[in-house]
Amino acid sequence: MADGTQVPRAWDRHEILSLFDPASGVLDRRVHSDEALYRLELERIFARGWNFMCHGSQIREPGDYFVTYIGEDQVIAVRDEEGAVNVLLNTCRHRGNALCRAEQGRAKSFVCSYHGWNYGLDGRLIGAPGLSTYYHGDLDRSRLGLVKARVEEYLGFYFATLSPDAPSLHDYLGEVGRIGLGMMCAYGEVECVDGVQKNIIDCNWKIAVDNLFDWYHVTYSHASADSAGFFDISEILHPKNQMVMLGEYGHAIGGPATPQEIQDQIDALSDEQREAMSRAQPRNSPRVRPSSATDLMGPVGVRSHGHPNIFPNLWITMSGLQMCLRLPRGPSRTELWWFTFVPKDAHAELKRKMIWQANHVFGPAGLLEQDDGENWSQSTRAAGGLASRGLGARIGMGLGHGAVEEGPRGERYVEGLVSEHGQRWLYRAWTEWMAARDWAELEANHAPPPSGAV
Template identity: 70%
Template sequence: MADGNQVHASWDREAILSLFDPASGRLDRRIYDDEGIYQLELQRIFARGWNFMCHESQIPNSGDYFINYIGEDQVIVVRDGEGQVNVLLNTCRHRGNALCRAEQGNAKSFVCSYHGWNYALNGDLIGVPGLKTYYRGDFDKSQLGLAKAAKVESHLGFYFATLDPAAPSLHDFLGDVGRSGLGMVAAYGDVIVLDGIQKNVIDCNWKIAVDNLFDWYHVMYSHASANSTGFVDLAKILQPDNQLVMLGEYGHGIGGPGIPEAMQAQLDMIGDEQRAEMSKSTPFRLRPASAKDLMGATGVRSLGHPNIFPNLWITLNGMQLCLRLPRGAGATELWWFTVVPKDSSPEQRRNAVRSATHLFGPAGLLEQDDGENWSQSTRASRGVVSRSLGHNLQMGLGHDQAIAGPDGGAAIATCISEHGQRWLYQSWTEWLAAKDWADLKANHSAPPQGTV
């Protein structure tokens, strides 16, 4: 379904690959503003890749649905009578009307508000007013069911969908680093996602919001005022000299504080109860021993931020997820999902929501700082001279060693750096340059080893 063959006239493979130079860290500012690039992203990244849809706890019963997006294609994620999760394009096959207008709910079927066509939960067209009278029986309902995602799969209860039938399995797409990132959410036990997704639009390109999650350089400076309120102790979280960056195939990454190997070896020798007790005196929730099964031996040492390429951020301790949905080259809609333990009390859930809304989202102490910087970075990169200057992502370049972890991917133990951002943009150029999955599989970079 993803049409990767329509290349905007000015963006052939060579031009795309030149947008980021991994050897110098120079990034072309046009990637945040150019309409041709934006359209290519919708085709070659969002329609081609696996996109996070929802968590299984959001649609437990037959008829439960949740509205999401694949790029700018709106989709209905719905559980049908057989328990199967379908991802249906939310556009009527008659005249294109959006079928489902609520953000989530329960339905027996989806009836179009324009002329009344009725679709089953699996997308089949089951009712057409005037079939005999106006169409005079000359109509084949079987040809006009809702368009569906090519593949829908889940990992640890997180559902993803792709529009491209040639995409690899979700397991292979995520690779060790992507699976480790989702494992971070599930590491403490069964979780649910609470109703009420916080949504807001920021005037910035979606990639600026994404690359910021690897950016631990800005934390003490941008968020100085948030820190001074005492609501968060950023100095305790930051650990500038104990950073662990993980780079995964197809652009996944995890960046931020890490547990040094020697310390992890000590943790491995103590029980879960003692770990829980120790967690009370740190901003990190030390994970139970079983987390290693979900996150791998390297992943379990990460206390940072995973990004499942292209746009799913998992926050510290896996307590929130954030989708950065593109709304044109110059706007991004942020969707904040709050995660709580399945067995949490009503009071614990209220506290989780309170903490989530105070940190991120439009009223969050941290995101008010971030959003302003992202929007101004997008705007101030747009002028005809400004956009020729390039962005600088050279921090740490050539000063660190990437080693292949026992779990695959690459791991870099370092201080604060821009390795995560460089890997994101290098992978992004490769996704954009490849004309289809076969091309991407053959021509993308493996996570680096040696000097990075």
């Protein structure tokens, strides 16, 4: 239902592919401002791809639901009586009223507030007032259930797609997407803390996404957090030990990595010794991962302490064990949803500390996001100007200076200095998704993760 329809005439395949030139790293800034491109993104990226819905711990019991979005379509992720998770389009099949108004909760069924049609947790139309009288028994309830998206999960993270042709979630994520989600669970099972923090920034959603690979801005944009003593940039940046992993369909992970020779030393340690090593490290250093993390993330992924993006819009960050959805709300507005996680078995004091850290780093009250949001909204505003949108954005850092290596699981990665390999991979994938009319065309024409020089 999502594929092959409503292609705006303004943008043909050739024009879309020319919006980003991987050979020069120049990006046409209309990708951050054009309304027709935005409409096409809803169809060709969000309706077609796998979108993060919620974590299983948010909907533990039958009837538990969480309302979220696929693009701008509101959906209800709900656990039914059999324990299965359904993702239902939040629109009544009678006249289209939104069924569920709360952001999350527990329900026995969903009753429309307009005329009282009643739907089960699996989307079935259970009943409607006046079935035998006003409708004369003519209403075929079996054909009027809520529209259901495809739902699959990995490590307890639920995703949904409106496309019947999308590959399985496992194949969609590929090695790099699975490493990204594995990073969340590297120290053990996690649970989502109640209260997803939501705020709106006047920026294009892709500017928020490309920033997560941007370790160039950290020293400058976030200097105030450093000088306030909130964190020590030199302890988190590691500009010479960077690794960018480039995955299928645009997934990528970029940021600091443990050098192989140090990882070799870690691999020889017991989990107890690793914990002792973590305690002896500077305050902002990442906790050393246990040996089980290598099974989950592979020998290359386990070295990464960067930022994964599950294409298109799910950012994972370990500074507070958080995930952030960048939900599109027009070409120049993005709604950010911050999900905070804690280890399931952690004691209350550790959970409290982790939540404090999460609240103070990102999210609407976070020190870092306040710096970032202002830059993103001003970059978006300038991308809409008649003269300024004709100037390209430059994403050429490190171009031609990277060598792609291949890990034992087929992981493709580049090590070295701070670079813009991740951003280039994002925009290249974006043009391929946008140019393809359906999944078959995307599968046939998208670039596999690169090898050789990049």
